[in-house]
Amino acid sequence: MAGSPVQVTGTVLTTRRVEAYHALTVVAPAVADRFRPGHFVTVGVGGPHTSMLTRRAFAIHDVKPDYGGTVEFVFSVRGPGTAWLAERRARDTLDLVGPLGRPFPLPRDPCTCVLVGGEYGSASLFVLADVLQRRGCRVDFVLGASSADRVFGALRARRMGETTTLTTEDGSLGMRGEVTDVLAGVIADARADVVYACGPMAMLRGVTAVCAEFGIPAQVSVEQAMACGVGICMTCVVPVIDEDGVTRMVRACTDGPVFLGERVRFDDVGTIPFDALGAPGGRHG
Amino acid sequence: MAVDLRSYLGHVELPNPVLTASGCGGTGRELAQFFDVTRIGAFVTRSITMVPRAGRPTPRMAETPSGMLSAVGLQGPGVEVFAERELPWLAQRGARTIVSIGGGSVAEYTALARRLAGAPGITAVEVNLSCPNVEDRGRVFARDGSAAAEVVASVRAATNYDVPVIAKLAPDVADVVSLARLCVDGGADALSMINTPLGMSVDVDTMRPSLAAGTGGLSGPAIRPLAVRCVWQVHAALPGVPIVGMGGVMTGRDALELVLAGACAVAVGTALFHDPFACQRILRELEELLQARGFDRLADAVGLAHRPAGAGPRNRIDLEESSL
DSSP states (O other): OOTEEEEEEEEEEEEEETTEEEEEEEOOOHHHHOTTTTTEEEEEEEEEEEEEEEOOOEEEEEOOGGGGGGEEEOOOOSSSSHHHTTTOOTTTTEEEEEEEBBBOOOOOSSEEEEEEEGGGGGGGGHHHHHHHHHTTOOEEEEEEEESGGGGGOHHHHHHHOOEHHHHHTTTTSSSSSSSHHHHHHHOOOOOOOSEEEEEEEEHHHHHHHHHHHHHEEEEEEEEOOOOSSSSSSSSSSEEEEEETSSSEEEEETTTTTTEEGGGOOGTTTSSSTSSSTOTTSSOOO | OOOBBBBBEOOOEEEESEEEEETTTTTTTTHHHTOOOOOSBBOOOOBBBSOOOOOOOOOEEETTTTTEOOOOOOOOHHHHIIIIIIIHHHHHOOOOOEEEEEESHHHHHHHHHHHHHTTOOOEEEEEESEEEGGTTEEGGGGGHHHHHHHHHHHHHSSSSSTTTTEEEEEESSOOOOHHHHHHHHHSSSEEOOOOOOEEEOTTTTTTTSSSSTTTEESSSSHHHHHHHHHHHOOOOOOOTTTTEEEEEEHHHHHHHHHHHHHSSSEEEEEHHHTTHHHHHHHHHHHHHHHHHHSSGGGGGEEEEEEEEOOOOOOGOOOOOOSOO
């Protein structure tokens, strides 16, 4: 089945530090072959007899043809699982499942795209930018984070983007503030047709609100804690308005992670909206 | 020589003893991307409810040492959509399907069993007794033997005579053996254990419970000793009743442990989240382990740990609930 995920034991090719983040490149030809921008992989952490049972999900940052195909993902150390990953060295092996999720939908005709990344969410945007540019699209970047060392890929964005706008909350790089403060200006200047965004939920909500003002679609890639990444654990749900207008709790891993921003009920993330299908005391279809 | 892995739940024959645990295999389609769901003993569905359920708010999951807390809240589309879309998909592929059902009252369980009674492709019905009883201030059925027995009896009565009814028991009850006995007296053809015991964790950074629901079901290897204990005690008390053992099975060795304690089939749950191929791997490992120990048939290993140790007296095994 084309595009279906595979499980591989991949060899770590390189490890590197990128500012505040870590990046691992793993030889995984079967994953690289099937990759589309927006896909993610899950990684088993802690080795063969691990006490950490849930898989860690990471957006794929890059795929390269070396050694039959490699995938690279970026992460920040947040707990014992990512700390274990940060200790991996070249030639160690990693248990990967991927590619997973629904990739970014691509425009049929050339258009102008603004790519917005928060923290290391920008990692998944560069392969997207590459595909968009090959289709004749104009790409502008807006990247932001709390401080300069947490802005991922500023250099690459400057090299690839028609324009690149950087924001930091402490003002250590680019404009002081958040990506949503500058996004309206970038959209207006570029006459953007579509926005792609990846980053923290609060940022995606802001990006979606700005896009709504301009009446352009926002394709957002959400980050939700998940245990399996393949759609069976039912823990990564977000309230999303379906095509029939009904809100359903859908899985970020298999129904997303990319959603049309206006469909995601950001204000209700972390709750079951009273009007969601099957909500307690609510509608039943 | 290949080991005869056939397993029997009542009169129903399964080609091998490895099942998915309820709520850990999605609809079957998700796992079908990785392996052929007809190759495992049976596919056990998530607990099907009468009406659609949105489930619990997020976060629904927290990792704990060798385990996982989860509070999904039986999210699902309801029995109608299940019977129209999910069950036929499994049936078309020839998967043996054990349908888990969950309800808030005896009447709801009965209505579910009745709705599913005519549906083709059901190998067995599993009654999830760890649901809160709305008629008893939310006390779960498994904690009240008579309510559990009443549910089992009404489901048994509403289900086709040739479809076994399996009662799924929780370990965090006063006396799992008496609960098991009441369920069997109520008409259960088989038992499955264990459902997840209730646990909780508090995030010391946010200083709030890790799960939005506060408490959640604990699963994974952390609860395997609980599962072995329950299977052991119930098999000792009711040796003729088939038991589906589950609780933290990650490898073939873990599966064999439950088999030796008295389980005739083993379900794989949380391991699937870690490794989508876990079912086949565990089946392969179990077969190799049985072969290495000289077994021709899986059935010969079921409950074998209960045999007297060497020449020691048979009644040395302590079946009391207390560990004193």
